[in-house]
Amino acid sequence: QKEVEQDPGPLSVPEGAIVSLNCTYSNSAFQYFMWYRQYSRKGPELLMYTYSSGNKEDGRFTAQVDKSSKYISLFIRDSQPSDSATYLCAMTADDKIIFGKGTRLHILP
Amino acid sequence: ETGVTQSPTHLIKTRGQQVTLRCSSQSGHNTVSWYQQALGQGPQFIFQYYREEENGRGNFPPRFSGLQFPNYSSELNVNALELDDSALYLCASSLTGVETQYFGPGTRLLVL
Numbered sequence: 001q002k003e004v005e006q007d008p009g010p011l012s013v014p015e016g017a018i019v020s021l022n023c024t025y026s027n028s029a030f031q032y033f034m035w036y037r038q039y040s041r042k043g044p045e046l047l048m049y050t051y052s053s054g055n056k057e058d059g060r061f062t063a064q065v066d067k068s069s070k071y072i073s074l075f076i077r078d079s080q081p082s083d084s085a086t087y088l089c090a091m092t093a094d095d096k097i098i099f100g101k102g103t104r105l106h107i108l109p
Numbered sequence: 110e111t112g113v114t115q116s117p118t119h120l121i122k123t124r125g126q127q128v129t130l131r132c133s134s135q136s137g138h139n140t141v142s143w144y145q146q147a148l149g150q151g152p153q154f155i156f157q158y159y160r161e162e163e164n165g166r167g168n169f170p171p172r173f174s175g176l177q178f179p180n181y182s183s184e185l186n187v188n189a190l191e192l193d194d195s196a197l198y199l200c201a202s203s204l205t206g207v208e209t210q211y212f213g214p215g216t217r218l219l220v221l
Contacts, residue, residue, distance in 0.1 A: 032208035100151050
């Protein structure tokens with residue numbers, strides 16, 4: 001079993017819809033949970049990071065962590081064509097960081 | 110405040126050659142991490158430098174080596190290049206921890 005699992009997609013949704021992106025993990029030692037956005041041929045851009053279970057909101061983005069289920073989510077409200085990118089989840093334990101494979105998201109105008 | 114920069118942007122090498130990639134950290138950041146991202150995959154951690162000392166290493170062979178300089182800029186060296194080394198190489202800098210690291214645009218390496 002891989003430490004971090006993320007569906008690669010692609011996921012296509014119409015503009016304005018709510019997008020839900022998810023990752024599961026197996027290592028209960030993971031402490032920080034991050035979401036990155038990566039446009040084609042660019043480096044990843046940190047969107048949000050969380051430490052504890054629960055929700056964290058930043059503008060149109062909400063990160064959710066459920067440590068009991070080992071499951072994290074990123075919700076994007078009012079999705080825009082400019083949100084089309086690959087979204088990577090990442091997790092850390094003792095300065096070791098593991099990334100998911102990324103989910104390719106297409107927002108259809 | 111300048112962001113993380115990397116050079117060169119693209120590079121083509123042949124199998125067996127050696128390559129050096131460079132990274133300038135975001136101003137004030139004392140920690141640099143290097144990652145390898147193969148096509149369609151997430152970044153894989155190579156190693157991290159904190160104040161010029163290696164501070165953690167992923168599952169990469171010794172032919173991957175690095176340096177961090179007093180101004181916190183960094184180099185990644187890869188010897189005896191293999192075809193599977195073709196990837197996007199990313200560096201990221203941080204001040205407080207990897208959970209708040211910022212990535213550069215990457216160097217795309219093609220090994221023929």
